[in-house]
Amino acid sequence: MIKKEAKKIRKYKDTTIEIQHLWNVKSNTISKSFRKYLNTISGKHEMNAVRKSTILSTANILRIVLIRRLFGK
Numbered sequence: 001m002i003k004k005e006a007k008k009i010r011k012y013k014d015t016t017i018e019i020q021h022l023w024n025v026k027s028n029t030i031s032k033s034f035r036k037y038l039n040t041i042s043g044k045h046e047m048n049a050v051r052k053s054t055i056l057s058t059a060n061i062l063r064i065v066l067i068r069r070l071f072g073k
Contacts, residue, residue: 005033023061 012029019027030037038045 009029016027016029019025028037035047038050
């Protein structure tokens, strides 16, 4: 399992770096051991709230990208 996780992290490293540069944010590749990573962030986190936030954030990013492509901004 550790080898699979390391392979996934290597596979998405370029994407992680690109996201960091494009959006000026810190980004990590998350694997099946997501709860372990979630515990490294201070505060209380519920999985449903995290999922909802992820979906809404992704939708927002897509909306911005599509608007820029459609209207050339």
